[in-house]
Amino acid sequence: MPQSSMSARIFAIALLALALGAPIILYPVFLMEALCFALFACAFNLLIGYVGLLSFGHAAFFGSAAYITAHAVKVWGFPPELGILAGLAVAAILGTIFGWLAIRRQGIYFAMITLALAQMVYFVALQAPFTGGEDGIQAVPRGRLFGVIDLDDTLTMYYFVLAVFLIGFALILRTINSPFGQVIKAIRENEPRAVSLGYHADHYKLVVFILSASLSGLAGSLKSLVFQLASLTDVEWTMSGWVVLMTLVGGLGTVLGPVVGAFFLVAMQHYLAQLGSWVTVVQGVIFVVCVLVFRRGIVGTIAFYAAPPRDMSAGGKPSEVGGAAAARGTS
Amino acid sequence: MKTIVIAIAAALALTAPASAQISGDVVKLGVLSDMSSLYADITGPGSVEAARMAIADFGGTVNGRNIEMISADHQNKPDIGSAIANQWFDNDRVDAIVDVPTSSVALAVQQIARSKNKVFLISGAAASDLTGKACSPTSIHWTYDTVALANGTGSAVVKAGGDTWFFITADYAFGHALERDTTRVVEANGGKVLGKVRAPLNTADFSSFLLQAQASKAKIIGLANAGGDMINSIKQAAEFGIVEGGQKLAGLLVFITDINSLGLPAAHGLQLTEAFYWDQNDATRAWSKRFFDKIKRQPSMIQAGVYGAVTHYLNAIKATNSDDGPTVVKQMKATPVNDFMTKNGKIREDGTLVRDMYLFEVKAPAESKGPWDYYKQIAVIPGEEAFKLPGPNECPLVKG
C-alpha cells in the first residue's frame, strides 16, 4: 500500500519535527522525564501487548539499571555512553534470569512470580551499601558524551535522550514488524497451533522478555542521568504498577499508546502535585475508568473511531489482556 | 494516520501546564513538604500555614517587593522532590525553598539549590550530613538534627541512670544514623549498648523485637525509628508489659502528633527531645493559638521552625537589599536569632542553627488537663551542648 506508507512517512517526519522543536514551548526536564517513561512503557508493552504476559516486576529492570549506571558514572568514572551500556547489560542479565524462571507460568502466576522476584531485587537494593538506601545515589554527573558533548547543558541532554528514545522505539517497531514479530503474534493468537508448526513458543517468549527487560533498563539508565539520581522509588512495586497504568491508559498493544500514556500521566503528576492525596485518588479513578469503559486506552479508542476495522468481528472491546483486536488499529 | 495527529494533539494539550512561566521582580518562597503521607501532620499544610503567617506578619512586602509563596508535595521521594526543585528554580523563579522533611529528599534538593546559588531553609529534615559532608553555603539547617537528638535524649537519659541500652532500629539510612549518633553519646557518657535489632521499615508487628529487647535486660530500650514504626513499638511495648517490667523506653525522634495518636496511657513516661512545645511560655502559647485556630492541631517544632526561618530570611533580605543566595545566607549567619521559639540562637559556619533543646517527659493521664497537654519539661539542654559534634566537623566550608 504505497499511499499509506507515504502518508506514514510524512507524519513520521512531522512527529520528528515536533519532537525536535518541543523544548522551545515545553519545559525540557519534563519532556525528558516523559521520554524516559515512554520508553519504559513501550518496552513493557512489548511483553503485554504482543505476548500477552502481564509482568508486575518491571521496576526491577528499570531500577537496577538506574543504580548501575549511576554508580558506574559517579564512582567508577565511566563516560555516560558506557554507563548506559553497563546499566543495559545488567538489566538484560536480570531479564534473562527472571524470564527463564517466569516464562514457564501464565496469567496471574506469571504476574506473581515477577512481583516476588522484583521484591527480592528491592530488598537487595535496600540492603546493598552502594545504593545508599533511601538516600539513593545522588549528584550523578552527566559527563561528556563520547568525551566531547557536554551533557550538563539541558538542551543537549534533551536531544541525546530523544535520540536514545528513537533508537529504542525503532528497535521495538522493527521487532514487531519482522518475521520474528509475526511468529510472536501467531503464538499469542493460538499457541498450540504455533507449536504444532514447529515453533518453540517458550524460546520466542523468552527473547521478547529479555528485549523488554533490556529496553526497560535503558529507560532506567537514561532516567538516572536526566535526574542525576537513582533511588528506591525506581525499584519499588508501585513503579511496576505505574508502568502498567501508563500502558493501559495509552492503549495496550498499540504502538504509540504507551508513549501517549506516559506523557499523559507524567503531565498529570506534575499538574496535580499541588493536590496531595487527591493524586492517588485520581490515579485510582483512571484505573477504574480504563478497565470498565476504556479498555482500548487513548490511542486504541482514537484508532477505533478514526479508522474502524473492516471486519466487525474484531469490533468488540478487548476482553483479554493482550489486546489482540487493538493491535490492528494503528501501526 | 489521523490517529497519530489526534493523539499527539491530545498529548500536547495535556502537557500544556508544563510550559515555561516567567515571574516578575518578587521574592518567592517555595514550601516543599510532605502533604499527604507519613509526615503530613508534623510538616505539610501546617508548614505552609506557618510560612504564610511569617509573610503576613512581615507585612507582605520587603523593600518594596512583593513576597509570594507556592507549595508542593514531594511525597517523600527524592525524584519528585528534585524534579519540583529544578522546576521551581529554573521556571518559576523561586528564590528559596523551605522545609523539606525526609533527609533523602533534603539532600537531593540541597544539591540543586547549591548548584544554582539559591537558598534552602531546612526545617523538616534531620540528617546531620546536611551540615556535615554534604554542607552547602546557601543552606541553613534551622530546627534540629540527629546530633542534637542524640545529645539530648542520649546524654540526659544516661545521666539519669539509664546506662545500659538496647536499640530497636528502623532498617534504613536515617534509622542507622540515629542509632550510630546515640550510641556514640551513650558510650561517651559511660553507658553500654547491650545489643540492637534492625526492623524493616513499615513493620507492623514488633513483638518479636520487643521480646529480644526484654531478654537483653537493658535498662533502656532506644527506639531509633519514627512515625508509624515508633507508634507501633510503643503501643506493643505497653501490651507486653515492658515498662512494668522495669525497662524504660527512649524515643529518639518523637513529635507531639505521635503522642496524640498514641494516647497518654500508652505513651506516658516516654522521654524525648524537642526544640519547641506549644505550652512552654506566653510567647509560644500566643503563636500556637493562632496556628491552632487555622490547622486545628498544635504545631510541631518543625512548623514553628518554618515561621522562624522565613522571618529571619526576610529580615536578612531587608538588611542586605539583595536576594542573592550566598549574600543573604551570610547575613543570616551574622545575625543572632530571636523569636518566640528561639532565644539567642546563632548560626554556625556550616549552616546549623545552634539553639537550646529541651528534654520532655510525657505526662501520665491524670496529670494532663486537656487535649494536647502532654509534655512536662525536665531539662534545658543549652545549644552548645546539644549541637556539639562528636568528632571534627566534616563540612568543607569549615575545614579550609
Place this chain on the structure above:
Amino acid sequence: MFDWLHLTIPPAPALFAQLLVGLINGAFYAMLSLGLAVIFGLLNIINFTHGAQYMLGAFCAWFLLNTFGLGYWWALVLAPLIVGVVGIAIERLFLHHIYRLDPLYGLLLTFGLALIIEGIFRQQYGSSGQPYAIPPELRGGRNLGFMFLPNYRAWVILASLAVCLATWFIIERTQLGAYLRAATENPILVRAFGINVPRMITLTYGAGVALAALAGVMAAPIYQVSPLMGSNLIIVVFAVVVIGGMGSILGAIVSGFTLGLVEGLTKVFYPEASNTVIFVIMALVLLVKPAGFFGQAR
C-alpha cells in the same frame, strides 16, 4: 562480615517465645488471607481492594467508638456488617461488569479501587494513626514462664482459629458451601436448579470483604489505625494466598500459620529480611508447584 546473621542461637525459652509470637502473627495472617482466598476461590476475582477493606474495618471500629461510644465487642459484629455492605455495593457497581473478562482486569480494577479508598481516607485523616485502646476485658497478660503473653494476643489466636475453622466448615461441609462451589464451576447448571447465582456471588464477595473488615477490627487495638495500614500488608497477604493455593481455604489457613512462624524465626536470625522472606518462599513455590500447596491448577 557475618554480623548480619545472628549466629548465636537464643536459649530455648526465648526461642519458644519467638515461635509463639510468630504463631500469633500467623493466626492473624491466616484470618486476613481467608477473605482473599474465599473471593478468589469462589469468584475468580483477585481482590486487590482487600487491604483497603481491612483498613475500613479498623476505621469503622474507631468511628463506632468515637462517635457512638460503641466499644470493641460491638465493633466485632457491626464493622464487618457495615463494610460487607460496602463490599456488596462495590460488587454490584463495578465487579459485576467484568466477570467475563480476563481475571487480570479484575486485579487492575480492584487495585484502582484500593487507591481511591486509601486516597480519600488519607485526605481526610492524614497519615498518623488514630488511637484505639485494647478493650478492658482483654488487657494485661499472664506470665507463662518463658514469656509474658498479653491476653489480647491469646484472644487473637483463639478468635482467628475459630473464624478460620468456621469459614472452612461452611464452605466445605455445608449445603450452602456446596451450592457456592457448584455455582463457580457451572453457573448455568446451578441456575437451572432455581438458585439465584448472581445474588450468591454478590453475597459471597460481601462475606469475603466482611472477613477482611473483621481482621481490621482485631488489628485496631494493637496496630496503628491509619489509612496506610492496608497497603503495607496487602502484598504479604497475597503471597500467603498464592503459597497456600489460590483457590483453597485450607491452603490459606495453613500457609498463613506457617508463614507467621517462618517470619518469626527470620526476625530472630536475620531481622532485616523478615519482610522479604515471604517473597522468596512465594517465588520458590510458584516455580515448583504453581498451584500452591493445596490448590488445583486452573
